[in-house]
Amino acid sequence: MVDVRQISRRFGDTLAVDDATLSVRRGDFLTILGPSGCGKTTLLRMIAGFLEPSGGHILIDGKPMDDVPAHRRSIGMVFQKLALFPHMTAAQNVAYPLKMRRFERGEIAARVDRFLKLVRLDGLGSRRPHELSGGQQQRVAIARALSFSPDLLLLDEPLSALDKKLREEMQLEFRRIQQELGVTTINVTHDQREALVMSDQIVVMDAGRIEQDAAPEDVYQNPSTGFVARFLGMTSVFSGIVVSQTDAGPTIRVGDREMHGRAGCAFKPDDTVECALRAEQIRILEAGDDGCDTQVVATVEQRIFEGDRVVYQVRVPALADATLYAFDHDPLQHRRHGVNSTITIGWNAADLFAFPVEPAT
Amino acid sequence: MTGSRGKSVFIWTVTWFCVITLSAPTVIIIGASFTAGEIIQFPPDGLSLRWYDALIGQTAFTDALWRTLYVSLVCTAVSIPAGVLAALATVRYRLRFRPAIQVYLLLPFTIPLVVSGIGMMVWFGELRILGALWPVGVGLCVINLPFMIWAVSASASALDPELENAAANCGAGPVMVFFTVTLPAVTPGIITGALLMFILAVNEFLVSLFLTDSRTVTLPVQIYNSIRSVITPDLAAISVVYIVLALAAVWLLDRLVGLEIFLKSR
Numbered sequence: 001m002v003d004v005r006q007i008s009r010r011f012g013d014t015l016a017v018d019d020a021t022l023s024v025r026r027g028d029f030l031t032i033l034g035p036s037g038c039g040k041t042t043l044l045r046m047i048a049g050f051l052e053p054s055g056g057h058i059l060i061d062g063k064p065m066d067d068v069p070a071h072r073r074s075i076g077m078v079f080q081k082l083a084l085f086p087h088m089t090a091a092q093n094v095a096y097p098l099k100m101r102r103f104e105r106g107e108i109a110a111r112v113d114r115f116l117k118l119v120r121l122d123g124l125g126s127r128r129p130h131e132l133s134g135g136q137q138q139r140v141a142i143a144r145a146l147s148f149s150p151d152l153l154l155l156d157e158p159l160s161a162l163d164k165k166l167r168e169e170m171q172l173e174f175r176r177i178q179q180e181l182g183v184t185t186i187n188v189t190h191d192q193r194e195a196l197v198m199s200d201q202i203v204v205m206d207a208g209r210i211e212q213d214a215a216p217e218d219v220y221q222n223p224s225t226g227f228v229a230r231f232l233g234m235t236s237v238f239s240g241i242v243v244s245q246t247d248a249g250p251t252i253r254v255g256d257r258e259m260h261g262r263a264g265c266a267f268k269p270d271d272t273v274e275c276a277l278r279a280e281q282i283r284i285l286e287a288g289d290d291g292c293d294t295q296v297v298a299t300v301e302q303r304i305f306e307g308d309r310v311v312y313q314v315r316v317p318a319l320a321d322a323t324l325y326a327f328d329h330d331p332l333q334h335r336r337h338g339v340n341s342t343i344t345i346g347w348n349a350a351d352l353f354a355f356p357v358e359p360a361t
Numbered sequence: 362m363t364g365s366r367g368k369s370v371f372i373w374t375v376t377w378f379c380v381i382t383l384s385a386p387t388v389i390i391i392g393a394s395f396t397a398g399e400i401i402q403f404p405p406d407g408l409s410l411r412w413y414d415a416l417i418g419q420t421a422f423t424d425a426l427w428r429t430l431y432v433s434l435v436c437t438a439v440s441i442p443a444g445v446l447a448a449l450a451t452v453r454y455r456l457r458f459r460p461a462i463q464v465y466l467l468l469p470f471t472i473p474l475v476v477s478g479i480g481m482m483v484w485f486g487e488l489r490i491l492g493a494l495w496p497v498g499v500g501l502c503v504i505n506l507p508f509m510i511w512a513v514s515a516s517a518s519a520l521d522p523e524l525e526n527a528a529a530n531c532g533a534g535p536v537m538v539f540f541t542v543t544l545p546a547v548t549p550g551i552i553t554g555a556l557l558m559f560i561l562a563v564n565e566f567l568v569s570l571f572l573t574d575s576r577t578v579t580l581p582v583q584i585y586n587s588i589r590s591v592i593t594p595d596l597a598a599i600s601v602v603y604i605v606l607a608l609a610a611v612w613l614l615d616r617l618v619g620l621e622i623f624l625k626s627r
Contacts (some may be wrong), residue, residue: 097532
């Protein structure tokens with residue numbers, strides 16, 4: 001439905017988007033995920049037609065968009081700052097794209113009603129944006145973006161300004177509306193939770209480049225680069241040296257220990273690698289429990305209580321003093337390990353990702 | 362205790378001094394206009410409306426008033442498109458030589474009115490339009506345009522450029538974006554600027570003096586001409602008409618730019 005082919009955008013000396021290629025299937029929800037400044041919003045604005053690419057092409061429904069100005073593209077967009085028209089009521093905002101696209105008068109009234117209902121704002125159509133709450137303004141923006149049945153919906157971090165509870169509510173709301181209408185959607189966010197909850201497909205970006213393009217589970221469970229592994233989830237990172245490589249994966253020496261891991265590529269002995277380990281995959285072991293492929297003794301440096309779980313920050317002398325993070329979700333065991341106490345932790349070879357060390361940028 | 366008392370005495374003294382100095386001429390002229398006597402004096406010699414009555418009879422004043430209003434309307438009408446476009450261009454677009462253009466647009470402020478007046482008189486003479494009434498309005502527009510640009514610029518820089526993107530995204534072409542989003546957003550600035558331009562044009566004396574002759578004389582120039590012959594209380598009466606005009610403009614400004622509240626987002 002949407003094809004972005006080798007697109008780049010240069011601002012002065014910096015490449016904001018560098019050779020990005022992605023495609024979205026009709027009806028899918030794709031999220032572009034990345035830290036601020038990674039080029040995700042630039043990419044979105046090129047799809048919307050507000051910015052011209054410095055190179056590459058965008059195709060919507062197979063048609064190249066090179067010479068199609070923003071107002072001729074059938075795209076609805078929800079802006080980061082919403083950009084509701086302040087001098088119009090909620091209903092006039094929703095009617096605006098219909099008027100501009102020359103819908104019939106009766107059709108406009110019917111659609112305004114239908115879409116205000118869809119976003120649960122029936123009865124508030126006569127209010128102006130400043131008379132509505134943040135969540136309500138958000139809904140007006142969604143209704144405005146969808147009222148003319150665009151082929152494509154773009155979301156430019158519209159949820160980032162909301163508080164956590166409202167944000168999580170709106171995430172589900174977006175997903176509900178998107179699935180109800182079956183509209184193809186591209187969402188941009190730096191919030192990994194939002195990306196995982198809402199998307200059919202996630203594109204992870206960093207420094208203008210696409211790092212990984214896959215389904216949410218895949219991105220989380222099989223990160224293709226060290227950046228993706230670090231960006232999603234609570235991840236401990238330490239470096240090691242490859243001892244040997246078999247089909248099952250590399251054997252890596254970290255400090256004075258050797259351990260098995262897995263990798264997406266084949267290493268040569270003596271390669272330096274970056275090892276990544278997710279906090280939820282580290283088990284805190286009882287005495288005599290040896291169900292893990294790798295076990296080490298660690299010292300608790302910090303104990304962080306997060307309500308539904310406790311996070312332990314531990315130091316592992318055997319791994320060249322690497323710092324690891326482990327979760328404890330079991331309320332019965334909370335508080336059992338104080339700071340400076342010694343615990344045994346372990347993990348399985350399949351959960352230790354090894355990545356080539358990225359050149360410093 | 363005494364310190365704060367002394368401070369408050371000082372502040373009130375200064376305040377009253379300013380209030381009296383600023384309003385005394387107005388109060389005196391209003392009082393003098395209601396005199397029943399033959400000369401301008403304050404306090405007035407009896408109360409009557411005879412000088413207002415006399416004013417209505419003097420076609421020199423009433424014709425000059427209508428000409429002034431006509432000239433001011435021309436000035437305002439010209440200044441709206443010119444000021445709006447200049448302000449939007451300098452605020453919203455990354456023009457080349459933007460600082461130079463901004464300085465150029467402020468030039469009328471820096472040039473003495475006498476110089477502008479003489480310049481326009483010579484130029485209008487060359488164009489053979491000196492002696493017509495409408496060029497006076499254009500001339501007044503030129504010298505006061507920075508006020509219009511300033512008022513619209515203030516509104517335009519408060520306008521979120523994303524709104525124009527949003528409108529384009531909704532399917533509005535550039536012309537529709539301008540009329541449905543940009544223009545409503547700068548409307549408070551246009552109203553402020555237009556009223557300012559109107560009242561400045563009504564009051565403008567020096568440049569009008571150069572650009573008018575006996576057939577096209579405007580009210581300020583007419584008053585000046587009258588002072589040079591006989592000073593009678595009808596001058597005070599016409600001045601009060603002026604004050605009322607100015608107050609009406611301020612009242613209108615307050616009423617209309619109260620609209621600004623509705624135009625504010627969040």
